Amino acid sequence: MKKVGIIGSTGYVGVELVRLLLNHPEVKLEAISSQSFKNQSIDSVYMNLKGITSLVCEDEDSVINKSDVIFTALPHGLSEKIALKTLEQNKLVIDLGADFRITDENIYEEWYGKKFDVADIHDFATYGLPEINKDTIKTSKIIANPGCYATSIELGLLPLVASNLISTKDIICDSKSGATGAGRGLSLSTHFTECNESLSAYKIDGHRHIGEIEEVLTSQSRDTVEICFTPHLLPINRGILSTIYTKLNNNEDLEIIHSVYKIYYENCPFVKVLDLGESANIKNIKYSNYCHISIHKDFRKDRLIIISCLDNMIKGAAGQAIQNMNIALGFEETAGLNLIPPAF
Known part of the structure; x- marks a missing residue:
């Protein structure tokens, strides 16, 4: 069973990852982090998790060290240096921010007002839209989850x-x-x-x-x-x-x-x-x-x-990130995602 961690677990996307990963049959949610709620338990921030998990928000390095797969649910500009650390440890990172979504640095600068912080690692990144990039997702160490x-x-x-x-x-x-x-x-x-x-x-x-x-x-x-x-x-x-x-x-x-x-x-x-x-x-x-x-x-x-x-929050963010993880790790693509919409 693979160990997974979330950096940025207390935003809406982060806690949606928590909710979905806790029900995934192939992984264990091992560690989480949050700048705003460091050293607090996730169920003290989100009461819907009471009695389900009391994981405490640690620092980013601890999440990386404890996990095989790291999800980063952060604003743009914060994930590149984290991805560099995961590459050095040969671990998979799935970024739900915008740092790796655009491959052309000039286009990225036009829309985000900055150049890449760690340009070399972008060669290892794959745009994580499974419907067109499934084969490259299977071998990638950095997956850029698309915007919603x-x-x-x-x-x-x-x-x-x-x-x-x-x-x-x-x-x-x-x-x-x-x-x-x-x-x-x-x-x-x-x-x-x-x-x-x-x-x-x-x-x-x-x-x-x-x-x-x-x-x-x-x-x-x-x-x-x-x-x-x-x-x-x-x-x-x-x-x-x-x-x-x-x-x-x-x-x-x-x-x-x-x-x-x-x-x-x-x-x-x-x-x-x-x-x-x-x-x-x-x-x-x-x-x-x-x-x-x-x-x-x-x-x-x-x-x-x-x-x-x-x-x-799901196909536009956390669910698609888990779909990408499933493909990258060789799990069934639909694992943990067989969620039927309510009728009303």
Whole structure:
């Protein structure tokens, strides 16, 4: 049984990792850390864990030394030096921050305002979207877990750009996320009275996930992919719904496009392409590692509309990280992730 540790265990993503890993059949949660709650037990921070685990938040080096696999659930800019330590010990690190998501240092600097701190180790990193990188994930020592918005948009568009079915310069992505996407830290925009009974756009002039999304989609396309992306805050706890508007190159029949999606994802256990006429809905993926995709066409024009839904805390973060661990360690890909969404 592999020992796993979490650096940054008391944020929303970190505690979701705790919850999921405690139920994983192949691993033991050995150690956790937290800057904000050092030397405190996790069940004193999150009462839902009372009587289940009383792991105490240690320092980062202790987590690395005790664990075979290390998850880093930290803000960007903090994981590279940790990854260097794990490489030196020949251990696997799965980073849920943004440090390794973008391979081009110039693109990273454009969106994050800084260069790589430890540039050499990026050669050992793999972008952890299992639906396209499963083979390289199997041999990687650094896995970059994709962003939540990026996962929903990339999964929604990959079959189209790979098959050259759409214009790569005319893509509009309208995404809406629950408040957990903003993290556990306090901000005015996520106060109850600010977001309840409301819907607001943010980072309208350019969200950081754009660089990640465009780089990944371009790597799977014949042409450079450019998107217009606007995120919105929904007054719900969790979930992302991305509505993606694209222009077809040859006005193909919807049935043909639907078959392209079904074939593309036929060996991907967590991506479900809905039947024509059905529409992806946050309610149907909540608390699960599934991504639901529905395909629609504006019959007045040569426009294709894709709706992609996932739980930002699971397939958009902790669940996908565990999926990556399963692949890297040779476990069943679905191990610990057979979570059925509730009906209501």
